[in-house]
Every structure is written in structure tokens, then in C-alpha cells.
Amino acid sequence: MLEVKSLYVSYGGVQALTNVSVHVKKGEFVSLIGSNGAGKTTLLNSIMNIVSKQKGSALFDGKDVTKKTTSNIVADGMALVPEGRRVFANMSVHENLEMGGFKRPASEVKQKLAEVTEMFPVLGERASQMAGMLSGGEQQMLAIARALMTNPRILLMDEPSMGLAPLVIKEVYEKLKVLASTGLTILLVEQNASVALKYAQRGYVLENGRIIMQGKASELLGDNEVKRAYLGKEYKEKWER
């Protein structure tokens, strides 16, 4: 469904991605893990063409989207839930959702609004509240729901666990699991390797802008090198209690 081939991205003199190839099949949940500054956000932003590519290509459903504009990529069925959620804090929850659907036909927006508020009841309950008043976890749910308003077939998720307590992280991932079970394809990037790999089928490890490992998520979770570099203390604290 999504195929990124030999991607190179640089910011001035900083080479952020080097020869990165990643693919996601229809219906898959794929997590890419990497530490601070590894290039995870750069990867998602360059797939969406928010950041421009130096070399390499991206195919979505066999169509070349390497040079398409971000809004055309979204129209094709790809949506990004950005790092730090980026909800419109001074707009209501309802308005945030409407912003997600603003390019879609009115009948579809209505239908989608009903779907996302069923999926995330809190967004229905808080519809008229300012988004900035929501908790971090609720804002993450809103950011996901806003992306869903564009009716995507693939969801790109940037660091959904950021700044959230373990229980809330679990809630967010459980929602992603439900979405995946409805057939939505997910490509997620995270520093929080343990949770990202726990929920995914397949994974990649990005280090200094290069893919250094890939495979089944369960195998990566069990890999000693991954454990040492990415799970360490955090793994013990969160999952071995």
C-alpha cells in the first residue's frame, strides 16, 4: 500500500535520512522506532511532502506520490497525526473535527463526525469545549479523530505516547488497535519502543537516519540489541511490573 524507496532528506548540511526504504502492506500495523533525533518525524513529514525529499520516492497504492502536494496526498487517503498533536487549542473540539473534514462533502463529514464520536465518546461530550482545555490523552484522541475526518486509508502517527502517562498511552494504543481491526493501515513512529512494538505486526529500527533493523515486531521486541538500546530501563518500568 505504501512503499518508500531509498529516501534521502537533508536540512542544509544535516543529513537526516540516508537510503531509507520502508513499506506497509494494506491492513498492516507497522511501527518504526528510534531515539531522539533519529529522523522519525522527518520520515513521516517527507512522505507527506511537508519536508522535501533530496532523493528517493514514495508510492501509495502503486501511484507515485513523491512530488504531490500535501493536500493531494491527503485527498488520496493518507493522513498524518503530527508529533505533539497540534490541535487548534483555541477552537472547540467540534471545530477541530470540522477542520479535518473541511475538504470533504457535507454528507460525508456528518457521517464521519458520527463515527469518530462513537469511537471517542469524550469528543462528543466535550464538543463545545476549547480543545486546549482537554487533557493530553484527550488531545491525542482528538488529533487522531481529526485525521480520521479526512477518511484516510492509511494513518501516519508521530509519537502518540509523547508526554502521556502509561495508562493513557495504553488507552490510545487500544484505540489504534480497534482502528486497525477495522482495516485501517497504520505506520507509527515512536521513541517508546516497547509499546510501539507491542501493538504492531512489523517494525523497523531507525538510527541516525538509517534503517538498521527490521522484522516482525515480536522478534524485534525479543532482540537483545533492541532491548539494550531501546527498552532498557523503560521496559522494566512499564511492562515487567
Ligand SMILES: Nc1ncnc2c1ncn2[C@@H]1O[C@H](COP(=O)(O)OP(=O)(O)OP(=O)(O)O)[C@@H](O)[C@H]1O
Ligand atoms: N527543520 C529542521 N532544520 C534543521 N535540522 C532539522 C530540522 N528538523 C529536524 N532536524 C534534524 O534532523 C534530524 C532528525 O530529526 P527528527 O525530528 O526527524 O527526529 P525524530 O526521530 O523525530 O526525533 P524525536 O524523537 O526527538 O521527535 C535531527 O538531527 C534534527 O536535529
Ligand SMILES: [Mg+2]
Ligand atoms: Mg520526532
